[in-house]
Amino acid sequence: MQIKICGMRCTKNIADITGKQPDYLGFIFYEKSPRFAQADIANFVRSSVPNEIKKIGVFVNEVNEKISQRVTEFQLQGIQMHGDETIERCREIRKLFPNLLLSKAFGVDDKFCLSEVNAYATHCDYLLFDTKTKNYGGSGKTFSWNILRNYSLTVPFFLSGGIGLTNIDEVIRFSRDIPQLMGVDVNSKVELQPGVKNVKVVQEMIERVRNGTSCR
Numbered sequence: 001m002q003i004k005i006c007g008m009r010c011t012k013n014i015a016d017i018t019g020k021q022p023d024y025l026g027f028i029f030y031e032k033s034p035r036f037a038q039a040d041i042a043n044f045v046r047s048s049v050p051n052e053i054k055k056i057g058v059f060v061n062e063v064n065e066k067i068s069q070r071v072t073e074f075q076l077q078g079i080q081m082h083g084d085e086t087i088e089r090c091r092e093i094r095k096l097f098p099n100l101l102l103s104k105a106f107g108v109d110d111k112f113c114l115s116e117v118n119a120y121a122t123h124c125d126y127l128l129f130d131t132k133t134k135n136y137g138g139s140g141k142t143f144s145w146n147i148l149r150n151y152s153l154t155v156p157f158f159l160s161g162g163i164g165l166t167n168i169d170e171v172i173r174f175s176r177d178i179p180q181l182m183g184v185d186v187n188s189k190v191e192l193q194p195g196v197k198n199v200k201v202v203q204e205m206i207e208r209v210r211n212g213t214s215c216r
Contacts, residue, residue, distance in 0.1 A: 001175050002183030003209045004158060005202060006058065007035035009195035011044045016199045018049050020206055023183065025053055026080065029070050030060040032135065034194035035187070042073040051077075054101065058082050064096060071097065080105060080128065090123040101125045103158070107132030108143040114150055121155040126182060131161035140188040142167070145174055148181070156182035164189025168205055172212035184209065 006026030008014050017025070027037040027045070049055055057076040059067055061083035070076065078101030079093060085104065094102055104120045105128040106112070117127055131143045142162035151157070163171060163184050175181040188194070190201045 001172070001181065001209055001212075003206055004056065004183060004185045005190070005197060006056075006160075006185050006187045007033075007191075007195055008197070009035055009037045009041065011041055011048075013196050013199075014041070014045065015048055017197055017202055018053060020199065020203045022053060022202070022206060024056050024078075025049060026056045026058050026185070026187075027070075027074060027076075028058040029062065029066070030058065030082070032060075037074075039070075039073060046073075046075050054078055056080050056101070056103075058105075061085065064092075067093070068096070071100065077101060078103065078125075082128075082130075087119045087123070090120055094123045103128050105130055105160070108147065108161075110144075112143075112147065114147055118153065121153050124155060127153075127155060127157040128160055128185060129157060130185070145171075148178060151178065151180055153180065156180045158183045158185045160185035160187070162189055165201060165204060165208075168208050169212065172209065 002023035004024035004026055005017055005022045007028055008025050028035045029037060054077045055074055056078040057070050058080045080103045082105040090104055102124050103126050104124050106117055108129050109132040131141045140162050157180055159181055163186050171184055186205060190197050192198050
C-alpha cells in the first residue's frame with residue numbers, strides 16, 4: 001500500500017517530508033484551502049523533489065489554463081480532480097494531459113451511492129474516497145469505510161479522510177480485505193498547523209504502512 005502526503009506548501013517542510021520518501025506529495029491549488037500551494041514554491045519543488053516521489057496537483061473545479069500553468073510550474077506528474085467535476089470534464093482533462101496520472105476524488109457521506117463512480121473509472125488511473133465536506137476535504141473526519149467493501153471495479157483507489165496514527169493500523173487491516181485499496185492519502189491528522197506536517201509522525205506513518213502491508 002502506498003502513502004501520499006497531501007497539502008504541502010512550505011519549502012522546509014517539503015524538504016523534510018521528501019527525506020522520508022513517501023510515494024506521493026500532494027499540492028493543493030484551491031485558493032480557499034488553508035493549505036493552498038503558492039506559485040512561489042514551484043522552483044523549490046521542481047529542484048528538490050525527486051521524480052520517484054510523484055507530485056500530484058489537487059484542483060477543485062479549475063479551468064484548463066490554471067491547471068496547465070501549475071502542471072508546468074511544478075512539473076506535476078498527476079492531476080487530482082477534487083471538486084464537482086463531471087464525467088465529461090474528466091474525459092476532457094484526460095485528453096489534454098494524456099501522460100499524467102489522473103484521479104477523481106469523491107466525497108462520501110451516508111447518502112453516497114457507490115455506483116456513482118462507475119462511469120468515471122474508464123477515464124482515471126485511480127479514484128480517491130474522502131469524507132464529504134462543504135470545503136472539499138481537509139476536515140480531519142473519517143467516513144464509514146464499510147461502503148467500500150462493495151467496491152467491485154478493477155480501478156484502484158486511495159482512502160482519505162481523517163487518517164492518522166490512531167487509525168492507520170485499522171486501515172492496514174481493512175486493506176487486506178480490499179485488494180483495490182492502493183494507498184492512503186494523509187493530511188490534517190499529521191499536521192502541526194495547516195500545511196505543515198509533523199515529520200516524526202509522517203515517518204512513523206510511512207513505516208507502519210510499509211511494514212504492515214509488505215506481506216499482503
